[in-house]
Amino acid sequence: MFLWAALVVPLAVLSAAEAPVPTDDCPILGPIFPSDFDLTKSISVKEAIATFPGLIDTLFESGTLNRSDVSFTIDVFSAQTNSSIYSYSHSGETLKSSLTADVLDDGTIFRIGSVSKLHTTYAILAVAGMKVFDHPVTKYLPELACNTRGDRIKWEEVTVGALASQMGGSGGFLFPSILCMETGTCNNQAFLAEMRDIKRPVVPVFQTAMYSDAGFGILGRVLERLTNQTYAEALQSVLAHPLGLKSTSSIVPPDEGLNALAIPGSAAESSWGQDNQIAAPSGGIYSDTHDLRVLGLSIFHSQLLSAETIRHWMKPQSHTASLTNSVGAPWEINRLTLPVSPTSNRTRVSDLYTKLGGQVAYSSIFALSPDHGIGYSILIAGPTSITDRIPLRNLVGTAFVTAAEHAAFENAATNYAGTFADPNNEASNLTLTVDSDRPGLGLPSFFVDNVDWRANIAQPALQLSGDLFSFRLYPSGVEYPSPTSSGLMKTFNAVTGLKKPGPRSAVEGGVGLFDDECVAWQSTGFFTTSEFELEVVGGRVESVRHIDANITMRRVE
Structure with a gap:
């Protein structure tokens, strides 16, 4: 069982010689521990908050960021507390005159660039539901139909979902749409005619994800037709x-x-006030960190969409040529490898759903981590804002997503690990552990009437041979109120594997092209014997019920 004292060791003690490698266990994709607790009380998050200003100073001192020429505000928020858990602002000396209220805070408005694509997609889903993704855009914009030229986009083949996931092959805006503000010719019909008669496909629809500002111009018009309103x-x-x-x-x-960071100047110097409503659905919104936090929490809490729609929406729609980046609608999904405990070099995969934005003199980051119930936004202004967003995104994500992972580990060590037994028959008992190099809850023992029941969990035909097998429990996400207490019943799935599995693929530190060991998704739930229900009261597991054995064991230590 994990020793609590190890948690006080700082993250920095990990030896540089210990290269990160995947855990021997292959968990189910998703959270490995519950995250329904106050992160700000954890050692890991407190440490991240305490050390973060020094990390920002390092970026300034190294020249990665220019202290005088950049201003930014950062907000990290939690779905559990429904609030910001950390904020940080820096006001560059050369930009202070652009602060209309002489402050840089949660309500200071920036331009957010392509984070606007997230707003456009969210609004369409809120109006029409997930089914709209399967509809051809010509259902809403018949003006795009009937193009007979083979070298133009066949809009009848392009769905709303294809555009939202950057797979419509529609590429960027044509110059008339970009310059229409200056010429006074911005109108929907001219834009749609350009897209039908002039726009050539970058790739065929659904072939691969190719970033498309113009596609979101089209989606803005879809939203207008759905609502009978302007964008x-x-x-x-x-x-x-x-x-x-x-x-x-x-x-x-x-x-x-007005409380804003409004940089003056021409369109070449600043995008403030450059409001092209044709392009607005792609990159034209103004916002602040308060509103982005509220938006993120509304997604976590399914305020405008059902929980199943949110789960459907927050999934990859396409891969890229990178093993660590996938594309959603319009999510830019960073596949992170997180150390499973504060002092471990063993890692597991966790998906961070992000959207980057950029305009002249402004950039932005929006990120949600479904595994941990946290999100963050970063709003940046200055002449180097586009390049500044990447080191800031990386810094915030590395600090706080990692801290949230380790906070969940801390919480599980305190509240989930323990020994449980049938009050009427102590020969029926089990032990749950939290182990420093392994994901999820360990199940080192599980007896029913003095019979080792773990063989039944793996599969009915499997016979345990010595101590070869590993048994780990992972939260399924299924939970409901306890029928006997004020707590919650949380379902966990048991995953069985060899304690010393064969090598993973070469890209994961093993050998060869293929990974033949990470197959938890193929076997979990194959038999009903893998289901456990944990009764959590006041954040602590008080009883464990094995579904198939129909036995409930209560905490004894």
């Missing part, structure tokens, strides 16, 4: 008003009482 109006009626967003708009906010 600016729909943004307010579908998202801003229901969620209580204070600053989110595709139109420059009025000067009176």
Whole structure:
């Protein structure tokens, strides 16, 4: 069983010589421990908060960021506390005159660039549901149909979902749409005619993800048809008003009482006030960290969409040429390898759902970690804001996603590990452990009437041979109120594997092209014997029920 004292060792003690490698256990993709607790009380998150300002200083001292020429504000939030758990702001000296209220805080408005794509997709789903992703865009925009030229996009083949997941092959805006503000020719019909008659496909629809600003211009028009409103109006009626967003708009906010970082200048110097409503669904929104936090929490808590729709939405739709990056709608999914405990070099995969944005003099980051119930946003302004966003994204993600992973480990060590027995028959008992190099809960022993029951968990035909097998339990996400207490019943799935499995693929530190060991998804739930229900009262596991054996064991230590 994991020793609590080890948690006080700082993350930095990990030896550089210990290269990260995957855990011997192959967990189910998703959280390895529950995250329904106050992160701010954990040692790992407290340490991340305490050390973060020094990490920012390192970026300045190394020249990665220019202290004088960049301003940014960071917000990290938790679905458990429904609030910000950490915020940090830096105001560059050369940009202080652009602060309209002389402050840089949670309500300071920036331009958010392509994070606007997330707002557009969210609004469409809120209006029409997930089924709209299967509809051809010509259902809503018949003006795009009937193009007979073979070298133009066949819009009848392009679905709403293809555009939302960057797989419509529609690429960037044509120059007339980009310059229409200057020429006074911005209108939907001209834009749609350009996309039908002039736009060539970058790739065929659904071949692969290719970033497409113009595709989101089309999606903005779909939202307008769905709501019978302009894009600016729909943004307010579908998202801003229901969620209580204070600053989110595709139109420059009025000067009176304005709290913004409004950089002056021409379109080449600043995008502030450059409001092209054709392009707005792709990258034209104004917002602040308060509104982005509210938006993220609304996704975590299924405020505008059902929980099953959220789960469906937050999935990859395409891969990229990188093993660590996939594409959603419009998520940019970073596949992270996280150390499973504070002092371990053994890692597991966790998906971080992000969206990056950038305009002239502004950039932004929005990120959600479903495994941990946390998110963060970063709003940046300055001449180098586009390049500055990557080191800031990496710094915040590495610090706080890792800290949340280790906080869940801490919480499980305190509240989930223990020994449990049938009050009427002590010969029926089990032990749950939390182990420093392994994901999930360990099951080193499980007896029913003095018979080792773990062989039945693996599969009925499997006979245990010595101590060859590993048994780990992972949360399934299925939970319901306890019928006998004020707590929750949380279902966990047991996964069986060899304690010393064969090598993983070469890219994971093993040999060869293929990974033949990570097959938990193929066997979990194959038999009903893998299901356990943990009764959690006040955050602590008080009893464990094995479904197939129909036996409930209560905590004895």
